[in-house]
Amino acid sequence: MSTISFTVNGSRQTLDVAPMKRLLDVLREDLHLTGTKEGCGEGECGACAVLLDGDLVNSCLVPALQVNGSRLCTIEGVSTEGRLHPIQQCFLERGGAQCGICTPGMILATHHLLDKYPNPTMEQIQEGLAGNLCRCTGYMRIFESVQEAASVQKAAKAGAV
């Protein structure tokens, strides 16, 4: 067992876990943060995606030991006190979520994408989300949700200046 300390959604956690335990399982089992999902266990579907020190990663491929000292953001940390993040609001309004199982990972991938490219081209959106498989939507509503979120965030920034 190893003792690991890290921050999840702003809150500090210290746990004793097997060092090779998958971060996905640490989140779901030890911290009861079940918003992060397992779709494939092989890093292909992106349903387990989280932000690790600001980087989008597949948590099914991260051993717990390597999270020591890190800052994590899961889907539970995207909204603020029940208020939807603009990305979440846009996915809700534009039909970006159907069955919802890919949605947490998809929203985090979108978050990560819009941080890097606030005005993404369609190609950048397609590439940025290529690691998140959705079987329900055919991606069109998701692309629209991302584009809407980008313009909402842009407007908010302009407004805030």
Added chain:
Amino acid sequence: MRSDVALYDLVAPATLDAMLEQLASEPGKHTLIAGGTELMVALGVGRLQQHSLLSIQHLRELRFIDVQDDAIHIGSGTTFTDLRRNKAIAADLPLMVQSASWTGSVANQNRGTLGGNICNASPAADTPPALLAYGATVTLVSTNGKRTIPYAEFHQGYKKTALQPDELLHTISVPRTFAGYRQYIRKVGTRNAQAISKIALAAVAKLDGDAIADIRLGAASLADRPVRCTAAEKALLGQRIDAGGLDATVRAARAALATEAKPIDDIRSTAKYRAAVAGNLLEEFLRSLASE
């Protein structure tokens, strides 16, 4: 999830020296894990045979891109995302950026490392073709010191590398000598993104008038390891690419490539397809030399 994680040991020695001490003290016992994008998949399906792991993911000493006048030195812990973001690599070694950009997904690129990609040594790995074409060298370190060998000598068989049990891949050095070279890389996978190569070809060539003065070809999935296509290179050296000579050059190159390409039938593609498409990619490259 098909493994009992309690049966695995993972420690993270604080420094590179401590890491090398560990490797030296019990050679062959430990396996290095960087981003985990290969080994954790094995763990998930219940086939990770190595139970004692050393994490190198945190070692700053291994994650660097050092731009010198004559070469760019890349630490083995450099991620694919690091490679994609580096301006010098984008300018001088565009084939590295290309291959990093089609390795897995963004999430996997944030974790996967150049060293891991090379040391895992899959014949379909994405970065070796470019590294072979660029004539990279690799520096291996241990408590006994360091040695640098041509990358072309690193892969010795199917998933067999030149690493000794107490050694760690430290640096991949790529010469900055390809200004004035024409460069090409193409990966043919099962789909446009997040795909394993069925066949990939990297090519750099220097022209002297209408003749090929220098040519290097690196390929994935044409053999049991990443390879330089030396027969094709030999057949192409000095050949003409003008309207009068191009067709003959292409024929000679294809014929030579056919002698050294040894692809297989597997779950993803067929030997015939791989061999044929490899030839097509080579032809595509050669014709692109002529058309500009």
Added chain:
Amino acid sequence: MSQRNPILGASPLRKEGRAKVLGAAQYIDDLSLPGMWFGATVRSAVARGRIRSITFSPEIDWSQFTIVRASDIPGENTIVHLTKDHPCLAADAVNHPEEPILLLAHPDKTALIAAVRGVSIDYDELPGVFTIEESEAAVENNDIERIIWPGSDQGGTANCFKQYLMYSGDAKETEDGLAAAFEAADYIVEGEYHTGAQEQLYIENNGVIAECNKDANGKVTDVCVRGSMQCPYYLVHALTLVFNLPEDKCRVIQVETGGAFGGKEDFPSVIGSHAALLAMKCGHPVKITYDRAEDMAATTKRHPSRTRHRTAVSKEGKLLGGSIDVAIDGGAYATLSPVVLSRATIHAPGPYKWPQIRVRAKAMATNIPPHGAFRGFGAPQSLFGLERHMDKIAKVIGLTPEEFRRRNFLATGDCTATGQPLIEPVDMQHLLTRALKEAGYHEKLARFAEENKHSSIKRGVGFASFMHGTGFTGSGERRLNSLVYLDVLEDGRPQILVSSTEFGQGTNTILSQVAAQTLNLPYEDIVVAQPDTSVVPNSGPTVASRTAMIVGKLVERASLQMLAMLRDDVKLPEDYSPAEFKAAALAYRAKHGSLRSSVRYEPPAKIFWDDDLYRGDAYPGYAWAVYVAEVAVDLNTYMATCTRFDALQEVGMVMHPVLAKGQVEGGVAQGIGYALYEKCMWKDGRMMNNQMTNYIMPTSADLPPIHVHFEEVPSIHGPGGAKGIGELPMDGPAPAILNAIENATGVAFNTIPLLPEDIFERFTSFTEPALGGTEYLDPTTDLDTSVEAPEVNA
């Protein structure tokens, strides 16, 4: 009374959408019950054989585990759908790889890993059959050793689960008519078309949690199963047989389900029964969840198919008669194969006028994990064959694909091949015109023909015209006899109680829209009860694109009935506000204790269907469509990609534009996967590429822009005129894409999935094998994702 805020036809927020975007929606693996154990399945390693012995490794402390065998089953060892051939657990013999033999339970999920490995099973292997042709050959050659399925009392014969014979008129007259048609024909065109298996690949794997209660004597009194599923009442029925319990002692609750597509229609009867048996024996709740590898290898897939056409055509381009032979591969047990076959049969003639037609169809048994429901349910298979064949006929007789369709489309008032008069308007001519216009088809035909001369990337366009029958076939809806409740809760909010489930397609949302619209109340006030069979009635399974049309109509009627009840009993005014509705409803509740409007399905007065002759009104309604694909084929890599897709369909009424678009886009994406990417690699009946790395689903970087267009011709059967749309989008893409590839390359491909290796083989060998190129793939070799340890220099 005027509609305050017309919500039907608008796009209100998905009912459970907020929870989904928050990551707060609870899927089965997010749930636990106190004292819960975990279950795992020990499965057959061989395709067919007798179980000789089962040995338990001495290295494991088996006293910690609960083990369930076939002999532990209190009721019948069967997973029932239409026949009882499918064991819940294999007793003496196995008939497919991954067949469940034993179940194990333990409080610690990790302990199960070694335990499953610690069970060794020896088999006396028997010869297996793995394709339709092998199964047929066994019957033709009277090869007793390879008769792997004996027959049934439901019309099954050796190796053949079911057969249908469908004539466009009286059998003898039609046979004579066909003979005459072929005699008189200017052209006789034959063709053979193949489709492969397809994995539903819902991103959430199968999972359930089961509980079981026993009396003081240890006899099971009731069971309760929660899980990811489409049809709670199917599982109820399965449990009644496995446990020998009445229905009201078998409670099933659907929880948030992460995609289904048919893959969770019949299969939950298996996993649900398994978990309940373990719960019974260990005395604790038991959770079974599959990982991806197990789910892909062991659960149902789309039926592979082979369709043979022989068509008599006049030189004027009119269909004179046709003979169609459809065969599907059902796997080792019948499951739903007869129903899949039924839909394949009825859709085989497509949206065309056939003066004479005969469809012969059969579902063959093979030693492969049983195939099951997958969106489209037989129609994608036979429509692929038909629409490829229509293009072939056009080519042979020298007409364009468009002109040939136009000369043969069904129109309003015509009868379908089963003799169903098309009373509701249909205008395929217009749909074809509009679809081709939206797609820029004619302009592209001309432009690509020119551009292709100078490019190694060949581009092309193609289309498919088709229809999809919504609801259960013939008398199916009458038999389902669906029941719907509409209650008003204590707080005055109306609540819909149905067994129809949400799994992304929008059930909760559209049913709420119907209720809100009919009751003239805010959409936000409508509640949909969780499908818990102890409280919701059986409104039928969530399949067959029936939810909007059939169940939606019932919700509409229940709403109207509730208004009538309130008007009659507590004087609800003619023109009421939401507050007045609430007051009236609460007054009714105070008076009677509760307020419930209950309605049952009423078959339309004039639906006639003959199950034996396969004639009559096959479906209550049809949605009609023309889909257009634009492709690019790179002759350097032999890769075909779809570069643009236009999907036009006439759906009665678009209930929710955003949801409807999403349904079509998602279905088209699956259709593109079906055509160009998703290949199941089999070895001795086992799926070898049972991981996402090797089963190729298109990513966001592979799919083209998908343009969705709707037309609306209201149907009397659905609320607001709506017809079903869930499955229709699966029927069109594959034939449209292969038609486009033929346009682009001049080469006709007739097998899907069509992989680059197949295109390569045809281009370099110019033969026309039935299966080409990918038959050289070796599913047992994978040097790249196999996880051998890198060799270390010693």
